[in-house]
Structures are given as C-alpha cells and as structure tokens.
Amino acid sequence: MTDLFDRIKADKGPLGNWAKQAEGYFVFPKLEGEISNRMNFNGKKLLTWSINDYLGLASHPDVIKADAEAAGEYGMAAPMGARMMSGHTNYHEQLEKECAEFVRKEAAYLVNFGYQGMVSAIDALVTKNDVIVYDVDTHACIIDGVRLHAGKRFVYKHNDVESMEKNIKRAVKLVEKTGGGILVISEGVFGMRGEQGKLKEIAALKKKYNFRLLVDDAHGFGTLGKTGAGTGEEQGVQEDIDVYFATFAKSMAGIGAFFAGDKDVVQYLQYNMRSQMFAKSLPMAMVKGALKRLDMIRTMPELKAKLWENTNALQNGLKDKGFDIGKTNTCVTPVYLHGDIPCLLYTSPSPRD
Numbered sequence: 001m002t003d004l005f006d007r008i009k010a011d012k013g014p015l016g017n018w019a020k021q022a023e024g025y026f027v028f029p030k031l032e033g034e035i036s037n038r039m040n041f042n043g044k045k046l047l048t049w050s051i052n053d054y055l056g057l058a059s060h061p062d063v064i065k066a067d068a069e070a071a072g073e074y075g076m077a078a079p080m081g082a083r084m085m086s087g088h089t090n091y092h093e094q095l096e097k098e099c100a101e102f103v104r105k106e107a108a109y110l111v112n113f114g115y116q117g118m119v120s121a122i123d124a125l126v127t128k129n130d131v132i133v134y135d136v137d138t139h140a141c142i143i144d145g146v147r148l149h150a151g152k153r154f155v156y157k158h159n160d161v162e163s164m165e166k167n168i169k170r171a172v173k174l175v176e177k178t179g180g181g182i183l184v185i186s187e188g189v190f191g192m193r194g195e196q197g198k199l200k201e202i203a204a205l206k207k208k209y210n211f212r213l214l215v216d217d218a219h220g221f222g223t224l225g226k227t228g229a230g231t232g233e234e235q236g237v238q239e240d241i242d243v244y245f246a247t248f249a250k251s252m253a254g255i256g257a258f259f260a261g262d263k264d265v266v267q268y269l270q271y272n273m274r275s276q277m278f279a280k281s282l283p284m285a286m287v288k289g290a291l292k293r294l295d296m297i298r299t300m301p302e303l304k305a306k307l308w309e310n311t312n313a314l315q316n317g318l319k320d321k322g323f324d325i326g327k328t329n330t331c332v333t334p335v336y337l338h339g340d341i342p343c344l345l346y347t348s349p350s351p352r353d
C-alpha cells in the first residue's frame with residue numbers, strides 16, 4: 001500500500017516536476033500593471049504575448065466604468081444561489097438573449113466558467129448508448145467532458161476529414177446496435193495551433209450521416225466572421241452547428257461563457273447541466289459587464305479590424321524572421337520551438353526576453 005501523499009511528493013506530475021526551475025518565470029509569472037501589450041515583470045516592462053484579450057477590452061475605459069458601476073450597484077455577491085434556485089435575474093436572461101442573437105441561434109444559457117460548463121454540457125448531452133467523435137487536439141475541457149462519458153468515444157486525427165469520416169462510420173455502426181445518437185465535437189479555432197476546425201467539411205458530412213455537432217468557439221467568437229459571430233459565420237456554416245459554445249474569457253475580457261442552440265436543446269441544458277444546477281450563478285457585475293462588452297463588439301467593428309491588422313503584422317514579421325508559426329489561419333499565433341522542456345529552460349537568451 002502507498003500513502004497518497006508520499007506518491008504526490010515523489011512525483012509532482014509532468015509539469016510540477018519542473019516547478020523549481022520554472023516557477024515565477026515560465027509558469028506562475030507575476031505580471032503587474034494595466035492589462036496591455038506591455039506589462040511589468042520582475043521590474044522590467046516586457047511584451048506580453050499570452051493574454052487572450054483579443055480586442056483590447058480588458059483595459060478599455062468604458063468597460064472598466066461599466067464593471068465599476070455594476071459592482072458599485074450590486075456588489076460581487078448578487079445574486080446568491082444557483083440559477084434554478086435563487087440566482088436568476090432579468091439581466092442574466094437579457095445577456096442570454098443578446099448572446100443568442102449575436103451568434104444567430106434561438107436561445108442561449110450562461111455558465112460560470114467555460115471549462116466547467118463544457119465538461120458539464122457534454123455530460124448532459126450524452127448517455128451510455130451515445131457515441132462521441134472528437135478531434136484529438138481539442139481543449140482539455142472537452143477531453144474531461146469526454147472522460148465522464150459512460151459510452152464509447154472515437155477520436156480522429158487533428159482536422160483530418162478522412163479520419164473523421166472513418167470514425168463517424170464506426171460510430172454509426174455502433175449506434176445501430178445501441179439505439180443511441182452521435183455527438184461530434186470540434187473547436188472552432190484550435191487554441192494552441194491557431195487552425196480553424198474543418199467546420200465546412202463537418203457540415204458536409206452531416207448531409208451523409210446523422211449526428212449532432214458541438215463547437216467550442218472560444219477563440220473564434222469576436223475574432224472571426226463578418227460580424228464577429230465566430231468560425232461558423234466565417235465558414236458560412238453557423239446553422240450547421242447544433243450546440244455553439246463561446247467563453248467570455250477571450251474576446252470579451254471577462255469571466256463566464258454560454259451555450260447556444262435551438263430553444264429545446266438549450267432548455268434541456270438548463271435543466272440537466274449539473275455544473276449550473278449545483279453551483280452559484282454568474283455575479284450580476286459580470287453579467288452587466290458582459291452586456292457592455294457584447295454591445296461594444298457588436299457596434300465597434302474597428303476593434304476586430306485592429307486585431308487583424310496587428311495579427312497580420314505579427315504573423316508576417318515572425319515568418320520574415322524565420323520563426324515557425326505552423327498553419328495558423330486565425331489570430332492565434334503559435335511559435336513552434338523545437339526541443340524539450342530542459343532545452344527551453346536553459347535556452348539563452350531566455351525566450352521571455
């Protein structure tokens with residue numbers, strides 16, 4: 001028998017084992033000052049590369065004013081309780097209505113954190129007779145949702161349509177026996193690689209096979225599509241997304257997230273998503289702040305235009321300088337450094353500089 005804590009002390013996990021060398025610098029760095037493209041770090045003003053404040057809303061004076069006014073009026077506690085019990089308000093409903101309209105779906109439902117919400121939505125949507133088919137590179141929250149699934153799951157090679165179809169066919173065979181359904185899950189924009197999911201191709205497969213499509217558009221919302229409605233709009237297949245998800249933690253520079261889709265599906269989520277049924281609802285200040293941010297995204301197209309101007313300048317500059325930025329076709333800009341963790345830790349000059 002092993003004492004649990006002896007094991008934890010001996011093996012801190014794949015990243016934790018590097019804590020001594022990396023903490024405070026590569027991981028858990030303390031960035032200080034206004035959220036911006038340059039922030040204070042260890043007494044120096046450095047470029048910040050990894051803040052998902054795509055549209056620069058985090059430190060926009062109108063956003064800060066709206067947040068402060070809402071917090072002044074309601075504090076950070078209200079409403080108290082889960083949505084179903086005592087945490088439901090007109091403002092929550094209004095934000096849901098506006099989110100749904102923005103992404104051109106019938107209805108939407110808020111969740112407190114994208115991660116927690118995604119795990120819970122996947123859990124709610126499938127039973128043991130259903131099959132999940134998903135991209136191998138999807139975000140950890142999708143992987144964790146899939147882990148909760150009591151039925152079969154098939155994973156396809158990243159953005160590989162042939163592998164996707166092969167696995168959908170496997171799923172079809174299986175559900176013919178179980179009587180279940182199929183849920184395909186992709187990201188709109190893969191947050192690490194910056195590649196758009198092959199939503200157009202998935203939509204074409206929907207004409208051949210019977211499945212439902214859940215898209216995590218955390219990085220597409222506000223950054224892609226004519227109106228900023230995301231990757232589905234960009235690829236002209238928004239209506240083929242059965243369950244659309246976006247977080248407020250990227251373009252909206254806030255906290256919270258939402259699912260959108262047909263009314264009956266959203267209502268099902270309302271009544272079956274355990275992370276919302278058994279947890280406090282989003283604070284009013286966040287909800288009112290999100291209404292302000294959404295209004296700005298809707299009415300200030302110059303925010304997205306500036307994002308793309310910066311993105312194009314950055315990506316062209318990096319390519320010109322010989323950096324490998326992979327196959328990104330979004331504003332997510334990966335820079336691939338070849339080697340392992342020790343290699344990175346002992347690189348000189350430091351990648352942060």
Ligand SMILES: Cc1ncc(COP(=O)(O)O)c(C=O)c1O
Binds near residue numbers: 216218
């Ligand atoms: C693709 C994707 N999905 C979900 C999430 C989680 O969202 P949240 O920060 O709202 O929990 C993230 C955030 O990193 C993400 O990149």
